[in-house]
Amino acid sequence: MSEATNPPSGPEGGSEALLARRTRYRVSGMDCASCAAKIDNALRRAPGVGRVNVSVPAGTVTVDHADTVIPAALSKRITTLGYKVMEQEPTTSHENGHHDHGHGPGCGHDHDHDHDHRHDSDEEPAAGLHGHLHDHGPSDVSWWKSTRGLLTIACGAALVAAYLVGRAVPQTGHWTFILAMAVGLAPIARRALVAARFGTPFSIEMLMTIAAVGAVIIGATEEAAMVVFLFLVGELLEGVAAGRARASIQGLTKLVPKTALLERDGRTEEVPAEILAVGSIILVRPGDRVPADGEIVSGESAVDEAPVTGESVPKRKGAGDRVFAGTINGSGALRVHVTAAAQDNTIARIVRLVEEAQESKAPTERFIDRFSRYYTPAVLVVGALVAIVPPLTVGASWSEWVYKGLAILLIGCPCALVISTPAAIAAGLSAGARRGLLMKGGVVLENLGKVTMAAFDKTGTLTEGKPKVTDVIPVGRSEPEVLSLAAALEMGSSHPLATAILAKAAEAGLAVTPAANAGAVGGKGVTGSVGGVSLFLGSAKAVDERVPLTSEQTARIIALNDEGKTVSVLLAADQVAGMIAMRDEPRPDAKAGLDALRSAGVKALMVTGDNRRTAQAIAGSLGIEPRAELLPQDKQAIVRELQAQGFVVAKIGDGINDAPGLAAADVGITMGGGTDVALETADAAVLHGRVLDVARMVRLSRDSMANIRQNITIALGLKAVFLVTTILGITGLWPAILADTGATVLVTANAMRLLGAGGRV
Numbered sequence: 001m002s003e004a005t006n007p008p009s010g011p012e013g014g015s016e017a018l019l020a021r022r023t024r025y026r027v028s029g030m031d032c033a034s035c036a037a038k039i040d041n042a043l044r045r046a047p048g049v050g051r052v053n054v055s056v057p058a059g060t061v062t063v064d065h066a067d068t069v070i071p072a073a074l075s076k077r078i079t080t081l082g083y084k085v086m087e088q089e090p091t092t093s094h095e096n097g098h099h100d101h102g103h104g105p106g107c108g109h110d111h112d113h114d115h116d117h118r119h120d121s122d123e124e125p126a127a128g129l130h131g132h133l134h135d136h137g138p139s140d141v142s143w144w145k146s147t148r149g150l151l152t153i154a155c156g157a158a159l160v161a162a163y164l165v166g167r168a169v170p171q172t173g174h175w176t177f178i179l180a181m182a183v184g185l186a187p188i189a190r191r192a193l194v195a196a197r198f199g200t201p202f203s204i205e206m207l208m209t210i211a212a213v214g215a216v217i218i219g220a221t222e223e224a225a226m227v228v229f230l231f232l233v234g235e236l237l238e239g240v241a242a243g244r245a246r247a248s249i250q251g252l253t254k255l256v257p258k259t260a261l262l263e264r265d266g267r268t269e270e271v272p273a274e275i276l277a278v279g280s281i282i283l284v285r286p287g288d289r290v291p292a293d294g295e296i297v298s299g300e301s302a303v304d305e306a307p308v309t310g311e312s313v314p315k316r317k318g319a320g321d322r323v324f325a326g327t328i329n330g331s332g333a334l335r336v337h338v339t340a341a342a343q344d345n346t347i348a349r350i351v352r353l354v355e356e357a358q359e360s361k362a363p364t365e366r367f368i369d370r371f372s373r374y375y376t377p378a379v380l381v382v383g384a385l386v387a388i389v390p391p392l393t394v395g396a397s398w399s400e401w402v403y404k405g406l407a408i409l410l411i412g413c414p415c416a417l418v419i420s421t422p423a424a425i426a427a428g429l430s431a432g433a434r435r436g437l438l439m440k441g442g443v444v445l446e447n448l449g450k451v452t453m454a455a456f457d458k459t460g461t462l463t464e465g466k467p468k469v470t471d472v473i474p475v476g477r478s479e480p481e482v483l484s485l486a487a488a489l490e491m492g493s494s495h496p497l498a499t500a501i502l503a504k505a506a507e508a509g510l511a512v513t514p515a516a517n518a519g520a521v522g523g524k525g526v527t528g529s530v531g532g533v534s535l536f537l538g539s540a541k542a543v544d545e546r547v548p549l550t551s552e553q554t555a556r557i558i559a560l561n562d563e564g565k566t567v568s569v570l571l572a573a574d575q576v577a578g579m580i581a582m583r584d585e586p587r588p589d590a591k592a593g594l595d596a597l598r599s600a601g602v603k604a605l606m607v608t609g610d611n612r613r614t615a616q617a618i619a620g621s622l623g624i625e626p627r628a629e630l631l632p633q634d635k636q637a638i639v640r641e642l643q644a645q646g647f648v649v650a651k652i653g654d655g656i657n658d659a660p661g662l663a664a665a666d667v668g669i670t671m672g673g674g675t676d677v678a679l680e681t682a683d684a685a686v687l688h689g690r691v692l693d694v695a696r697m698v699r700l701s702r703d704s705m706a707n708i709r710q711n712i713t714i715a716l717g718l719k720a721v722f723l724v725t726t727i728l729g730i731t732g733l734w735p736a737i738l739a740d741t742g743a744t745v746l747v748t749a750n751a752m753r754l755l756g757a758g759g760r761v
Contacts, residue, residue, distance in 0.1 A: 487512040710750055
């Protein structure tokens, strides 16, 4: 999973030529942005290290460094801070100084330098960012078995013991509470010193240590012990919440079964799903999960795609249809041709894309980072002034005001504020991904909510991209007979119109026998015979050359053409037997999706290269304005025109011929199967081709931004309240620690609500 990319230089890393390698670590125990700051500070201070990218949601640390740097030494720095390196991935060499922008999940830089997760010189991590006690075991361990959980339990037990001993032997109460406090404070103080040594002197561990020791000095030993315990409880809850957030997207990988039934040499054998190669044929039994992305070769079944797409109703699928890894086969056995290896299946790519997206910062998040740089020192200054100014100026009690100053030190940590934005963005990105709504980062998630105009392509976006039979008009014969004869001529053809006729015949349950002497007449139609009757199926123009059409028939064809339909005319024994009209119909949810956008205050427009008559027919049925017969550059010009009128434009297309428009739009969204081209062209992708999902993206964006505003209000509001009440003497040390850890848990839990909001409109 390492990337063959040439890393940019960092401020300490020297020229790019010197940063010849990239190493990526999987790290457990990282809970928030301040964890990233501590690791970032520590690694950047190592000689030969350039760019450092710490992704908290993905649990990865990527380092660009010189050949002289030993990766194990960097790993040791991380573990010394109190984190555990779960896996060190192979070091990647960077050749010739060329940039390859095929970023992997641990990419150390973003396409837009403004979105770089690494803090540049004008955006250093805040010195007072919140640090944590970190687990040394796997992240999926039960909380009570983790290092953090065991330490919290031990500290709580020591506190209860100190209370009981103090009641039984009052003269020892002071010392028993000091011992109880030391159980929890000793590891906190050790980590504070390590963090200071590696460049983060004002971590919460340091503030906790100063506050606890200061409280003991002024005689508040019971409160000091309680504060340490409450700190550990708050950190434990925060770790559990952060773990749940990370598991929400990683849990998708568990949907794919471990084994598959591979057809090989005429027999079926069970093999690990991860070794399936593209081109393999696998058997998926009724009730089994599909082990790989593929195309059905034979068999028919209802496939439950809810685990991947959120679609509540199973889809009926047969030969030629696509299936996704992790979906559940219904009642029929399926033979599936594998189209993607395990590392490239839909779920793996969703997880990879979301991990990359969570590394890029939204504008709001970058603002909060900058704000926290000034916020923390300001609160520290306030704490110092509160502690010393009243005693020096008005002769107030030193112990009383030092106590208040210590409480303000605990209130001063900006952790809840700093985590308020990335927690909501990570949850929003994960919620969308679990429903097939992929957004490339916090910037995209934030911008989607601002969209006021949605410009849709027609074919394959508002429509399904394949024609369907809409009308069968018999002339002197029955409708089933006309359809059956036309299908007989089209048997074996893969032409889109032939496929539409055959699908309609199958839907009607008609038994179709291939026509005898079947053949094609170039550019005009197909011929053959059924039951000794000669047949011809072709365009109205081609039929008119053989048998003149009546004025009524011509008028009917013109009327159908005006509705955007293509008409094929069937001749039987040189007599018009009927007409079949076909059209690329709107997606089933297109009308509902456009209505949902209107309800959200977003206008819609159709931009298509199709002919004006067809565009007007489809647009009229959907109630939107069409712009037709457009070249790719015309679509781009329309996007620019809408932006000049003050609209925030989302362009929705297939990611190929719509590329100029997607690039010009404020947000480019691809529709459909999530191809590599689609995912790389646009800012966001609707994997499962639902127009309604565009409105869901907008709603998810607005919900996420509302959640961020709520979180900032909670974080700053609680701190403001406790700051005032502490100065007034109403609250003390233990409420102060709740102002920090309590607010952090609250904003994290609030952000997690978004995980259930991805499908709401």
